[in-house]
Amino acid sequence: MKLGYVRVSSRDQNLDRQIVRLKGIPVDKIFAEKKSGKNIENRIELIRLINQIKESDIVYVTSLDRLGRNAEDLTEIIQTIRKKGASLQSLDLPDFSAVPDPNLRNMLTDILITVFKFQAQSERERIRERQKQGIALAKKRGVYKGKPILYGANSPDPQKRAIYFALKRDLSKGCTIRSLATKYGVSLGTICRIKRES
Structure with missing residues (x-):
């Protein structure tokens, strides 16, 4: 089977773009959720997907960052998919399914995924560093108010x-x-x- 997984981080974000891309493959079933990628154990649909994977299935995502926010989580999820005898295809990476040798196909995929994980981790670290610098400057100017509380007595929503x-x-x-x-x-x-x- 071809299984799809789509995710956005918050309830305010929209899953439609990812769903349309996966339906265009087409996939047989889509698991969708609005959850932060921070904790794997909180992502009920991801766990349901993993539990339903069978040998020779293909798991599709529009981008690897839909699976996990850091290299460790991505590695754990990808290894779990492979241990079940399934394969992963991310639409933002080249498709090596035409390569006849499965060992070469897996090696090429692994190289690409490793590079992607390194880039994603580095970008997140750069974003965090820029945020820290911005907060420090705002505090110096006396204009830093902290992160707004989404769920609170004074929430604007x-x-x-x-x-x-x-x-x-x-x-x-x-x-x-x-x-x-x-x-x-x-x-x-x-x-x-x-x-x-x-």
């Missing part, structure tokens, strides 16, 4: 504000953090922060 109060209510009833994360589509870290506030 009425839907996120409503979810915040619903989470506080459910936490006071003794609901588990994991069940609330699934129910509301909010990260475990956000719910832990709200719980600490309470």
